[in-house]
Amino acid sequence: MSIFSFIGDIFKPAADLIDNVHTSKEEKLQLRNQLAQIEAQVATKTLELQSQLITANSNVAIAEQQNGNWLSKSWRPIVSLIMAGLLVGMGLGLIVYNQFLAGIAGGFLGIYTGSRSWEKKGK
Numbered sequence: 001m002s003i004f005s006f007i008g009d010i011f012k013p014a015a016d017l018i019d020n021v022h023t024s025k026e027e028k029l030q031l032r033n034q035l036a037q038i039e040a041q042v043a044t045k046t047l048e049l050q051s052q053l054i055t056a057n058s059n060v061a062i063a064e065q066q067n068g069n070w071l072s073k074s075w076r077p078i079v080s081l082i083m084a085g086l087l088v089g090m091g092l093g094l095i096v097y098n099q100f101l102a103g104i105a106g107g108f109l110g111i112y113t114g115s116r117s118w119e120k121k122g123k
Contacts, residue, residue: 007046011039076112083108 018031064073083105089095090102 007039007043010042011035080109080112 014035015032018028018035021028021031023031067073086095086101086105087109090097
């Protein structure tokens with residue numbers, strides 16, 4: 001669902017109400033035009049806010065990449081590799097199976113991959 005159809009759905013009941021009001025055709029057209037102007041203003045403001053959000057996300061990503069500390073760039077992949085190693089080790093019997101540790105490792109990997117997928121989809 002696009003943001004424009006969402007905004008249109010918000011204003012649809014008001015447009016239907018204008019059609020059902022017993023006034024002249026000129027008054028209905030005038031009210032519909034005013035409603036369309038308000039809807040356009042809301043859509044424009046929404047696009048401006050989305051643009052600002054994209055710019056802010058971009059600035060954060062640039063700042064993270066420009067940070068000289070390799071650990072701040074690499075901590076998520078490092079922890080993911082450790083958690084995956086723990087799960088593989090438990091599966092192969094190299095590490096004693098611990099339900100709590102397996103739950104934490106699986107949960108972390110699931111949340112990490114899901115959040116990264118969601119983050120990439122949004123960009």
